[in-house]
Amino acid sequence: MSYKQKYGALKYIHLLILILCIIPLIGKSENIISLFPKNRVVPDSILDRMYSSASIYSKEVKSYKSNLYFKGKITVHNRNRIIKYIPSMFKLEDSISSYVHESISELQYTAPNIYDRKIKAMISTFKSQRGRVFDVMDYLKFNIYSSSFMSDKVLSPLNGQSRIHYKYYLDSLSYINDKLCLKIIVKPRYKSTKLVEGYMWLSTDDWSVNNFEFEGAYDLIEFKLKTQMGNTPDTKYLPCYMDIDMHFRFLKNHLQMQYSGWIDYKEVNFTNIGEIIYIKKNRGKYNLSNSYTLTCDTSRLVSDIDSFSKMRPFPLNDEEKLLYSGKKERIEKIIMKQKKDSIESMKQPKSLVFWGQVGDALINSYDIDLPKVGSIKCSPIINPLLLSYSHRNGISYKQVYKYNKLFYDGRLLRIAPQVGFNFTKKELYAKADIEYVYNPRKHGALELHVGNGNRIYSSVVLDQLAAMPDSTFSFDGLDLDYFKDIYVNVSHNIEIVNGLNLWTGLAMHWRYTKSTPELDARVRSKYNSFAPRVRIEWTPGMYYYMNGNRKINVGSYYPTFIADYERGIKVFKSSGEYERLELSAEQVIKVRDIHHIAYHIGCGFFLNQKDMYFVDYVNFANRNLPQGWNDDIGGTFQMLDGRWYNASSHYVRGNMTYESPFIFLYPVSKLLSFIQKERIYAGILFMPHLNPYFEIGYGIGTHIFDAGVFVGNERGKFTSVGCKFTFELFNK
Template sequence: MKYIRIIGILILCLLLPLGMSAKRSKKRIPDKPVVADSILQNIFQFSPFYSRIIDEYKADLYLKGKLKVHKRNHLIRYVPSMFRFEKNVNDYMIESVSEMHYTAPDIYDRKIKAVSSTFPRDRGQIADIAEYLNMNIYSSSLMSDKLLSPLDKKASRYYTYLLDSVAGPNDCQKYKILIIPKFKGTQLVSGYMWVSDQVWTIRQLYIEGVYDVINFKVNIIMGEEGDEEFLPVRFDLNLIFKFLGNHLEMNCNAWMKYHEIHYYNQGEARRKSSKKHHHDLTESYQLTCDSAQLITDKDKFKELRPLPLSVDEDSLYKKFAMRRDTILHTPKKKKSKSIEFWGQLGDALISSYNVNLAGIGSVRCSPLINPVLFSYSHSRGFSYKQKFKYNRYFQHTGRLLRIVPQIGYNFTRKELYVKADTEFQYWPEKQAGFEINVGNGNRIYSSVVLDQLKQLPDSTFNFDKVELDYFKDVYLNLFHNIEVVNGLYIKAGVSIHWRYLANKKRLEVEKPLPEEDWLALKGIRSEYNTFAPRVRIEWTPGMYYYMNGHRKMNVGSKMPTFTLDYERGIKGVLGSTGSHERWEVDVQQNLKLGGIRSLGYRIGGGMFTEQNDVYFVDFANFSRHNLPEGWNDEIGGTFQLLDGRWYNSSRQYWRGNLTYESPFILLKPLNRWLGMIQQERLYAGVLFMPHLNPYIELGYGIGTHIFDVGAFVSTINGRFDTFGFKFTFELFNK
């Protein structure tokens, strides 16, 4: 705990500018009486029951929104999925008609049938509106587990409840209860709710808060007594987007019209589950699987619009039609080639691309200049990564071709990394396909060094005292994947490596003999090849899934994932220079603890056996990523401060990692100034291998809408080793 407090103080120094920039004014608590405990206890008692009372419903959703551009500059183009705007046009209109299908617990299936807007293109958003609409107000968390619900008993300790007013007759009263957070936090909301006496249902819920770069206000009107009593019938949203001098505001209204409502029935649920595989959720995702044509024609949309437009709304469409007509009848001016070139170059640098090529596939890449592509860690320094994605989906058969080239550069080690992953899924029902991976891996030293490391006692061990002959690595993996039964995957194929000495210039200075003789004295060659058949078995019990046509789409499981990875190097095949066996086992899981807390763990180990020649200790589950990964991709399962040379220094390892994530751990008393923190995290890792008995790493980190940062401290054999940070930009990195 001593190390955690030290780390927390250091990160606090980094966060002070963030808290100062938040500029969130302190709210004055109204002079109202505190709500009686008996009222609150009834609300908290009935909310869990009401959260599951609806088993399924089908409805139509009509959404209408008006967007006002208060201020805009060129930096708005950095925001992924943002609407595209017209020059000198500040008012826009957008509408949509959708089908909704809800299945408990919390599966929202939506198909957009028609869209009409005055934007230059129909695609775009300033926020994911679905997060505000797919809201079971009685749940313990709101907005896809981003907010702590004031209706949840465990979260109530973060809120103050004041009685504003009472309405209605004595036998059917309604209470207006003010909701006030006890301190600032992006996970908390303020607002009010109208609650019915006797049955303790919510008649109206109004909440407001800040999450990411969105200031939101949501007003939810529940249905009248009857079938719609526990469901929302109208949403009123106000979303304000402020980012680097840009100021946008959207006002949205949504209406729900229900066709079918089914209440939860335990006996009926058993009968439904007995008719099919109880992990098959296809019926809950029928709309997602529907590939019907989207209606964008404005005349056809008029036939679907359930409510008439106001005069102002109709005028926006008329002005849009006039602009389109003017563009069609105005000849385009030819730009000079130099202006056109620099304009195209600027677009490539700051714009993301998602290009659909009819009949060929789609290509997607992020802007070349993008802070999200950079990361920093103590042991690796600064890194940059760019990723391109090509997808070709064969609609009638469900087959999929995916090609993902990546390029990265490590500024500290001055090394360039490239890789390309290709997958062709030919049997989508069984997720069966072929996979090819090619690229250059981490620089690595051979097993000859392991014998030198053995001779060094733990008390005097120092990598700098050992001469490491590094080899560059180029690899090619050829695999076949198939799901044998639900959740059980087998990957089989071969792994080929070409490794050659990285620094031959040093030999020219040091060697007193011809190169081959000099290397022979050291027991190494200048080049090594490896040919190794490999089998990987991965099993996740209780995997939930749905069928999208022929394609099987996994949703997730509440059980851990077990992995066994075996590789056998064969000497003499395709010039292979040695043989070895590699065994690795791994167990990992992320547990939801209620609210928006989670606990993740990973336990595993591995060893090399049957070594008959020089080989390379290159584990699959215990390795250093040479290209930077996102925060959540690797932060909970790796060692941030561990020197990269340790990953290849032993024939065996045993490791364990733990990550606890919660909105309030250490900085709750300081949230008055640090109100933009979204998550706090605690990390712990332990590693056992020769000379590390054990290596222990503890860390503390915070997540904000702009960046994630963590501070870590490590010990080796009970003695302090080092202290360092990891930093990644997370803005719009969804």
Template sequence: MKNQLLLKTLGILLLVILWVLPGRLTAQQKFTLKGRVTDKKGQGLPFATVYVKGTSNGTTTNDNGDYFLPLKAGSHEIAFQFIGYKASTKKVTINQSQTLNVSLEPEVLTLNEVTITSNGEDPAYPIMRKAIRNRKKHLREIEKFTCDAYVKGLQRLGKAPKRVLGMKVDVDTGIVYFSESVSELSYKNGEYKEKMISSKVSGNSRGFSFNQASEMETELYNNIIDNTGFSERGMVSPVAFNAMLYYRYRYEGSFQENGLTVNKIRLMPRRKLAPAFSGFIYIIDDTWRIHSIELSLGKGTIDFIDSVTIKQVYAPVGNGKVWRPLSVKYNFEFAAFGFKGHGYFLCMYSNYNITPTFQRRFFNNEVMTVTNDANKKDSTYWSKIRPIPLTTTEVKDYREKDSLQVIKDSKPYKDSVDAKRNKLGITGILYGGYTYRNSYRRERFSFQPLISTFQYNTVEGLVTDLSLNYQKRYENRTYFTIDPSFRYGFSNKRFQAKLRTSYRFAPKSFGTVWAEGGRYVEQLSRMQSISPFLNSYYTLVVEENFMKIYEKAYAKVGYRQELINGLYFKGSLEFAERNAMQNTTNYSWRNVENREFTPNAPVNNELANTDFAYHQALTFNASLRLRIKQRYITYPHRKFIVGSDYPTLLLGYRKGLAIGDSDVDYDLLHASISDEISMGVIGASKYRVSAGVFLNTNKMYFMDFRHFSGNQTGLLKGSSNAFQLLEYYRYSTQDRYLEGHYEHHFNGFVMNGFPLINKLKSQLVISANYLWTPTSLNYLELGIGLEHILKIMRFDFIVGLQEGNQVSSGFRFGFGF
């Protein structure tokens, strides 16, 4: 009896399963809704937003207006939206893949309910004041979320010169970069964490996309938009607390969309070169939140390209009370040095979850990670996950470049390319150097331009200094280098040579070991106080020999590596036999009246005679550098440092070891702090403060002193720890010191406000350099200058003060972008 009842029950259950299961399977199965979004003339609307109402499941159209959208079986309301056109909603019931073409009408704006104030103020201003007052509310309305992000980038080169600065250019026009990526994006209280799960780069199956979804959004609810990458000082948001100082607004009208009144406001910068957008912002009545934007930046406002337009569309996500971007698109054009082109980056956000749960310490300094198999996805995967259909041109680019990659990776092809590039040319060897490549074996041999091997100084006379480089790279991004150098002085008839070899054994932590040795000359400052080329000019033309050198025969080993994120160790041990050198020639092209060459032993306020006898020195050097909360991106075989919002700290120790035949015995302890600080539209500052003390000076020589980066030439010294008027060696110390450097770049904040002058696009810069030693006392340099003159030049005027009294002044000229 029980068995019969059990059989009947199982039979009924089986019938129910057979009846229900097909429906369940159909409901879970995904179909594709595809079609084309056009205007009334049948022209495709590129990058129109298409999404399922009430969800964040959506896509955009491609360049031709084509779209496809994966949907579960059932009934859906599909919204079609394109800035400047009236949104359309279509109901679809889908149980199989189907086509839906949609034609959008231009938006119809109404002005009927607008009230003109008695003072004639445009109606846009009260709307924008309400949007500005609600800025913080909308900025903070979402505490956390997760979503999926699809990013596509494409750049075309339309024109390329045959030569740039005399160098031959061998670049093909057409699509030069085309990439797609899919990421899982997480956010909490201002912190992003991104995981790139798939990446595809046209013509490079082993490469990874540079796309970063967390950097795509233009967050207009922040006062300053500093992630555009187009301007050094960032842009002022049209809803910033001080936006009225930078924008004029004009009411264009309003339209109805899904029961909401949307106001269209035209944005107009108050000054031509103000850090502000042109274009349109759409504000929703009552809530005063941003509905969408269509912004543009033109030449002069941005630094690195000619123009850019930004389109960003928002939609309600989660419970409908929070709005987030569904799509962002950047279009840009560029022209420089004869190159001309354009491109875009597009990001689609979908599957928002505004109530996620994160593990403890989920958010850390790793802002992005790229999975090991991200670039190993096949075409089937991409055809399923890609939310935007490829255009015919994009399909062709993938097909041609991916098939060509097989050929380009072959030994015959690489050998043929290398044979062409490895050809010797007299002009190239003289002015550009030479590189011999074996791409298949990942090997490279090179030397610098031959003209740069010739130097002149009063110790060696005419000098030839030739450095060679050999590099071997491996699949896992480790590499090995060998660098021999040869030097001969025609006046002192002295031949010298050295060899350095290094091995990068841990790319992710920058782990490197090196060893070097030989007999060579070195500047007394233990750094390059003055470049050999500049010293040659001043010696031959101005009759001033600033460079002071000595000879050392040495052997040295070193090691550096990141120990934990942001903490770097560097150490070395050197044994050297050090010999003084004397002037052997006084030849100069000019005989300047009342000027003579100085001895090779410089003047110093702490040491009456800086000359020295032959001696041996065993020196240990170690330092720890800490970048607090250093942000980084992890790739499968490397680590990319993004930066830090905190200062960089350095602690260093140098010890002269009195061991064996070593004749030195001293201890130097030093520390520094440095940082770069963005100040929004006001510009950016950078500073460096360092201090040190010799704990022990039992036995040391002048090259063991703490030297400072001085400058006695007319060229601006670009280092962040350099003085511009200080003598090279006068205040070198074996005691205590305090050193500080500060520089502020206004990035157009001041100069862009002056008509006519702003056409030069020059930017104001101020600087201050400070030094205290027992003999220098309070030495201070104050400078003011203009940079970016004709894009590449800088001109400064500096005054030197000692104990408050002016002791020097001068102009300094430099180059730099």
């Protein structure tokens, strides 16, 4: 039953009363019928119909295929040297303040929230086609009737659950396309990056949106979005034209980006009566390849001006033509300058050229993509945004380099070296992760992981710990012999069936410490270990799509279950026989669109220990350069002394994070205009001498940094309070 059939003529009663009340105010204009008194609150009866209609219209469109033409002008109002060091920034030229950018794409949508865009042609007057400070796809993922839009960044004012966050005022009545429409002003009750301000025109015929204009701010972008919905039966629920005006401001840099987009729909499919479009309900069909058929084939990407001119649906204006001709002149000058510079560089001393290259590496980021070589990504070596601080680990710095090579048949080679330094412990950490995906259809891959791990003490310490009663236990009273660790892990991964992965490999460690007579009287100074390892990961109901030969997992509505088993054996002069078993389950649950709950529960055991071994868990470890769930500080214990991670032959743990834009701070509007997310952390740990250890925390997430405050409780007593801080600017 449609909405119109369900409500019938009753939906006009309240509107009729409003019109009768304002008949004396009606002017002679055929377009503008009347203006309501200023700040007249929208009656609940109209809001209820608006919310009810939006909940139905949000599911009307099942899928569509369209062509998208985007044209934008970028204006540099103010800049300084800092803008050169912003990752992914457009390559700006010193004497140029205006640029133009165009693209033609295929855009495909499948309910409830799958968007796929294939760029067919793209040109610009930038020095390089690479670079951006925002993701334009966020502005294309726009279902005005859904509970949130722009990739869940903003709460829709048409959603009933957002009623407590917005105020609605009647502005005027007008005829649009021979339909009587209401203009409703939308204002947030408090400033927040999750809320927008503006207006929308609602048709009183069926309470659908004719057009709207909203403005807001997210990250470093202030945006104003003006959209015209379609006027045909197939496009009335979809945007057909949009204007986007964005301002990027950062440390006295100001860039304005004005984009216009036209969407031409080739095919629109609607939800049938009684059909449930949510993938969640259709548990038997996990292959979403029909929704992800579009890919960007860079080898066929049109990028020259002459070819693009034949595809452009609308002509350029005079200013845009001048910008393109200006680029052509600059290219000719650059070619001449390169020839001259190559001759001059041969005359310079080699040492001067070398130190110039070193200086570039220190302050510049690199994103190199060569078709026959692969892509290389790295950030500047001198980059304060790579610093983090925690109460437990102190100040840390990390640098990650990424190399990717995608072969024509879907095979993939990844190499990711990482270097980090802990200033508090004065320790340097380095590792390299190498993965070769030889069977992309089944996630068949060979992996190699090499690096130096945390300092660790041997299992001899466990006997000392076990002999100490809880009442007198103290790490400070123990003489711990710390060993340094160098590890090599070799593994093979294959997906047996959808969602079930089998990981087999070898874990090898070389642990050593400084030899002293006191140490040699108890243990040796060098130990090698050799351990076959099996890991099984199972995610029921895993959705995926095929991109050529590559199988790409999308996600599941169920947890991921993990079993990890390792057995140390005496071969190749290795020492220590043991068995390690760890079990865990983890999941991120989306609640009410922009609220998330993430949890991780697990346990681990060391069994059948013979001779000396090292308590070194995989899922419960002290990370020298910590990483977590979405925010880099969740899913672990921030205040737990690092020595506890190697102090027991068994453990049971649980961690939970709740993330929402509105928890405690929404009454404080000035803070919400800066804070994007609030988080609550909780964790509990059971092990000898800690029954239990409990930790709670509160954190905030902004576009510049993430921070949290944590409190630790050992055996019912609060023992520690600390904080964690990480830079997130341009990293998300």
